[in-house]
Amino acid sequence: MRLAEADFTTKERILAAAESLFAERGFDGAAVRDIAARSGLNGASLYNHFPSKQALYEAVLERGIQPLLEELVRAAQAPGRGPAAGGRIIEALMAHLERTPLVPRLVEHEAVRGGEHLARLARHWIRPLFEQGLAALKASPDARRWSEDELPLLIAAYLHLVFGHFAMAPLLAEVLDEDPLAPESLARQTRFLRKLSQLLVGPPSPHPEGSLHEAQ
Amino acid sequence: MRLAEADFTTKERILAAAESLFAERGFDGAAVRDIAARSGLNGASLYNHFPSKQALYEAVLERGIQPLLEELVRAAQAPGRGPAAGGRIIEALMAHLERTPLVPRLVEHEAVRGGEHLARLARHWIRPLFEQGLAALKASPDARRWSEDELPLLIAAYLHLVFGHFAMAPLLAEVLDEDPLAPESLARQTRFLRKLSQLLVGPPSPHPEGSLHEAQ
Amino acid sequence: MRLAEADFTTKERILAAAESLFAERGFDGAAVRDIAARSGLNGASLYNHFPSKQALYEAVLERGIQPLLEELVRAAQAPGRGPAAGGRIIEALMAHLERTPLVPRLVEHEAVRGGEHLARLARHWIRPLFEQGLAALKASPDARRWSEDELPLLIAAYLHLVFGHFAMAPLLAEVLDEDPLAPESLARQTRFLRKLSQLLVGPPSPHPEGSLHEAQ
Amino acid sequence: MRLAEADFTTKERILAAAESLFAERGFDGAAVRDIAARSGLNGASLYNHFPSKQALYEAVLERGIQPLLEELVRAAQAPGRGPAAGGRIIEALMAHLERTPLVPRLVEHEAVRGGEHLARLARHWIRPLFEQGLAALKASPDARRWSEDELPLLIAAYLHLVFGHFAMAPLLAEVLDEDPLAPESLARQTRFLRKLSQLLVGPPSPHPEGSLHEAQ
DNA sequence: GATGAATGAGGATTCATTCAT
DNA sequence: AATGAATGAATCCTCATTCAT
Numbered sequence: 001m002r003l004a005e006a007d008f009t010t011k012e013r014i015l016a017a018a019e020s021l022f023a024e025r026g027f028d029g030a031a032v033r034d035i036a037a038r039s040g041l042n043g044a045s046l047y048n049h050f051p052s053k054q055a056l057y058e059a060v061l062e063r064g065i066q067p068l069l070e071e072l073v074r075a076a077q078a079p080g081r082g083p084a085a086g087g088r089i090i091e092a093l094m095a096h097l098e099r100t101p102l103v104p105r106l107v108e109h110e111a112v113r114g115g116e117h118l119a120r121l122a123r124h125w126i127r128p129l130f131e132q133g134l135a136a137l138k139a140s141p142d143a144r145r146w147s148e149d150e151l152p153l154l155i156a157a158y159l160h161l162v163f164g165h166f167a168m169a170p171l172l173a174e175v176l177d178e179d180p181l182a183p184e185s186l187a188r189q190t191r192f193l194r195k196l197s198q199l200l201v202g203p204p205s206p207h208p209e210g211s212l213h214e215a216q
Numbered sequence: 217m218r219l220a221e222a223d224f225t226t227k228e229r230i231l232a233a234a235e236s237l238f239a240e241r242g243f244d245g246a247a248v249r250d251i252a253a254r255s256g257l258n259g260a261s262l263y264n265h266f267p268s269k270q271a272l273y274e275a276v277l278e279r280g281i282q283p284l285l286e287e288l289v290r291a292a293q294a295p296g297r298g299p300a301a302g303g304r305i306i307e308a309l310m311a312h313l314e315r316t317p318l319v320p321r322l323v324e325h326e327a328v329r330g331g332e333h334l335a336r337l338a339r340h341w342i343r344p345l346f347e348q349g350l351a352a353l354k355a356s357p358d359a360r361r362w363s364e365d366e367l368p369l370l371i372a373a374y375l376h377l378v379f380g381h382f383a384m385a386p387l388l389a390e391v392l393d394e395d396p397l398a399p400e401s402l403a404r405q406t407r408f409l410r411k412l413s414q415l416l417v418g419p420p421s422p423h424p425e426g427s428l429h430e431a432q
Numbered sequence: 433m434r435l436a437e438a439d440f441t442t443k444e445r446i447l448a449a450a451e452s453l454f455a456e457r458g459f460d461g462a463a464v465r466d467i468a469a470r471s472g473l474n475g476a477s478l479y480n481h482f483p484s485k486q487a488l489y490e491a492v493l494e495r496g497i498q499p500l501l502e503e504l505v506r507a508a509q510a511p512g513r514g515p516a517a518g519g520r521i522i523e524a525l526m527a528h529l530e531r532t533p534l535v536p537r538l539v540e541h542e543a544v545r546g547g548e549h550l551a552r553l554a555r556h557w558i559r560p561l562f563e564q565g566l567a568a569l570k571a572s573p574d575a576r577r578w579s580e581d582e583l584p585l586l587i588a589a590y591l592h593l594v595f596g597h598f599a600m601a602p603l604l605a606e607v608l609d610e611d612p613l614a615p616e617s618l619a620r621q622t623r624f625l626r627k628l629s630q631l632l633v634g635p636p637s638p639h640p641e642g643s644l645h646e647a648q
Numbered sequence: 649m650r651l652a653e654a655d656f657t658t659k660e661r662i663l664a665a666a667e668s669l670f671a672e673r674g675f676d677g678a679a680v681r682d683i684a685a686r687s688g689l690n691g692a693s694l695y696n697h698f699p700s701k702q703a704l705y706e707a708v709l710e711r712g713i714q715p716l717l718e719e720l721v722r723a724a725q726a727p728g729r730g731p732a733a734g735g736r737i738i739e740a741l742m743a744h745l746e747r748t749p750l751v752p753r754l755v756e757h758e759a760v761r762g763g764e765h766l767a768r769l770a771r772h773w774i775r776p777l778f779e780q781g782l783a784a785l786k787a788s789p790d791a792r793r794w795s796e797d798e799l800p801l802l803i804a805a806y807l808h809l810v811f812g813h814f815a816m817a818p819l820l821a822e823v824l825d826e827d828p829l830a831p832e833s834l835a836r837q838t839r840f841l842r843k844l845s846q847l848l849v850g851p852p853s854p855h856p857e858g859s860l861h862e863a864q
Numbered sequence: 865g866a867t868g869a870a871t872g873a874g875g876a877t878t879c880a881t882t883c884a885t
Numbered sequence: 886a887a888t889g890a891a892t893g894a895a896t897c898c899t900c901a902t903t904c905a906t
Contacts, residue, residue, distance in 0.1 A: 465896080582843075592811075606766060879892105
């Protein structure tokens, strides 16, 4: 029991270290030895827990993306399909990413390089997400302002907006002079996205400023 | 003249090859030998044109980003600051990126890894872009729906939306079953972004569907 | 214990191989791969024991020079400061160098190229040696034939004579048709230097030929 | 004529640059490109004047050693074989080396590494020098204090003393806090060597201090 | 499970040399 | 005679991985 627990802990430590290094430097830039060192291990010991760098990478991706997807499914399936659903999903998503802020960087790295791993990533994880979003949007009366072939773009837009904030955090930090991952920044971004969402798929607002400013 | 032209050509070939490889694999993943090979050169010959991989990388970044920034400045300074300005800038940006579709990937790679180069990238290139955008938004009467501290987020949102489409093209291609960089896809995305822009910073529309659908 | 011993052995093997190659070819001429091969190692394995070629080089220098200096200090501090001290030091020095005959070559290489490492070499190792020698000479009544500003030159002369014999051994071998590092050659050179030393700092000899020929 | 003259000049410039770089860094450490650059040439242009690095190296050695040898022959054959001959040769040698102070470094480099070139160096240049010295010593009545098999060592000693001063100049500079190649340093070293020579092969001196101090 | 040592493959870079201009 | 460009070989070093302990 003690041993198994220690093993679990070590594995977790490796995964966390790998996540941060893969997020920072990408697959090629992250050295196994560095990951091991950041886990408090010798470079060779890591191979007692993962058979290869590639396997470790995939485990990191899976560990990061799986809960994210589950969270999304949960948020989307929560009762209340009304116009507030979009805002709720955004909130859930942002709240989740606040706890795993490196995942978007991993995804972005992978997406940008279009690696072999990408197809599986897309098919197994992103595509269901898209379809789920599509269904939700089609069910929403207020989304009727978007034609059918615009809906995928709309979902992609949400993806860019939410993931971009996390993935490009290092750049934004330099430009905005504040840490985009700080709680206040995230809260502000969440409010901003909800407002934006209202404008995009909310009901047409005859006097937007007043109502929207309160809406948060 | 012949010589200078040949030199220009080789250097350009190297820059193009480097751009594509850096975009695909990032700085660490792109091997100098591969860049040279893709330029029709021996690995060593590349060093007759660039003193180091790092220098080549920076030249690629500069070559990609400088014209982009100039294009943006040009578009922003064109006459007609009205509500149509946003749409015009988006159009110019998308048109420009259609010709250099790898640049957003480069930027995203750099942004995601937060490399040493990032600070300069941010200060010299992205920040002026932000400030220019801020000024434009403040001058726009319809942007008054956004509070002052939301404006940077709005600009970042545009950044994510435009750059994301190009940077994550490989992922989107898998998900959407079409090439996001194909002319029709880009035209659709441009229309979509103009419509979205209308909703975000356009005049409040009492009956949006009709008017907006024609607006393109 | 077994492990530590094996480690010591490998490191020692590398140091020995590096010493011979650095002595033969100098820093630039000695390839890490060759050093590794001569140690029975793959080129990469060497880096498990030394972080860089430069570090290995410095370790080799230190390993060679440190004991030499200690030997000198020991010989100089031995009782009996009289006119025989010079001869005793020479003997000790020659005996020591017989066991590490490559060290003078290393020093000569380094001295000739005036490398960055030289300053440290000079200040930490050679200079104390000089000062020690100076003190010994000043205390010797028979050295009064040399003026104060000639004493450093006298010490340098000893340096040249002793080190030169070892460092230029390859050249001397060609010229003299015998190996200058062979025991008999070294014995002869030692006798020669003692005799020479007698002439330089020994007592004025009224009938030198007779007395000196027996002096050995 | 102009062209030929320019060529001669260029060749000389290359030889001078090569001499300094070979002296500083040895054969392996000196890059052809650096030699060319120091000659004001492109790396490729050097090959218009010398067919290879090796050939250039040999030309440098020859250019440095040939005049030195001739100078020695001249000094040795000058009238007056008496006991002053040693001093006169030393003076001529030192005076010559003052004008080509890098040559001893070249020789030392070559001697230390025992390169392929060494055999020729030894046979063609150093050995005649030795034999000439041997003859001179045998003819000198005062050298009778040295047995026959010590005479080669005596000559080698002179070699070490004279060449060492120049070759190890960088090291001596650090230790003695003055430039060993400065005119005063060289003058002092010359006086020192003459005095030393008097002691080694001069007549037995009953009251050395007085007489020798004036002897310079 | 942890580690020091070993290694083949590969990475960026340098180098001597060649060649067309 | 000079040079920019090209290149194969070599250089130092890193890396992912393996293995004995």
